[in-house]
Amino acid sequence: ALQRTFSIIKPDATRRNLTGAINAKLEEAGLRIVAQKRIHLSKAQAEAFYAVHKERPFFAELTEFMSSAPIVAQVLEGEDAIAKNREVMGATNPADAAPGTIRKEFALSIGENSVHGSDGPDTAATEIAYFFSGLEIVG
Numbered sequence: 274a275l276q277r278t279f280s281i282i283k284p285d286a287t288r289r290n291l292t293g294a295i296n297a298k299l300e301e302a303g304l305r306i307v308a309q310k311r312i313h314l315s316k317a318q319a320e321a322f323y324a325v326h327k328e329r330p331f332f333a334e335l336t337e338f339m340s341s342a343p344i345v346a347q348v349l350e351g352e353d354a355i356a357k358n359r360e361v362m363g364a365t366n367p368a369d370a371a372p373g374t375i376r377k378e379f380a381l382s383i384g385e386n387s388v389h390g391s392d393g394p395d396t397a398a399t400e401i402a403y404f405f406s407g408l409e410i411v412g
C-alpha cells in the first residue's frame with residue numbers, strides 16, 4: 274500500500290555535502306520526497322526525538338552528534354515506503370550494510386551512519402508529526 278515514512282539525513286552527511294547524493298538514492302529506490310527541511314536541532318530537541326533510547330549507553334553520544342550540525346528531515350512516500358527506505362538505507366552498522374545501500378556507500382560508523390528511517394508505521398506517524406505539520410507535506 275502507499276505509505277509514508279520519516280527520514281533524517283544526519284550531521285555526518287550534511288557536513289560532507291551529501292544531501293543530493295542521498296536524495297538521489299532515495300528517489301532511485303522509488304521513494305518520493307513529499308516534505309523536506311534543513312534544521313539544526315538543539316540538544317533538548319534531539320533528546321526528545323530519541324527519547325525511546327534514553328536508557329541506552331550511547332544516548333549522550335547520539336544526541337550530541339544529532340545536535341552537532343544541521344540535519345535534513347524528510348517525509349518519504351511510496352509503495353511500502355517504510356520497508357523500501359530501510360532497504361535502501363542498509364544495516365545500522367555500515368560494516369554490515371549491503372553493497373549499494375546509503376550506509377554502505379556513505380556512513381562512517383554505527384553512530385555517524387548518515388541516515389535515520391522509521392522502523393514501523395507507529396513510529397513513522399509519531400516521527401513525522403514531531404517535525405512536520407499536515408500543511409508542509411505535499412504528496
Ligand code: CMP
Nearest residue numbers: 331334335365383384385386388389390
Ligand atoms: P537511528 O536509526 O537514528 O536510531 C538510533 C541510532 O542510535 C541509530 O540509528 C545509530 O546511529 C545509533 N546507535 C546505535 N548503536 C550505537 C552505538 N553502539 N554507538 C553509537 N550510536 C549508536
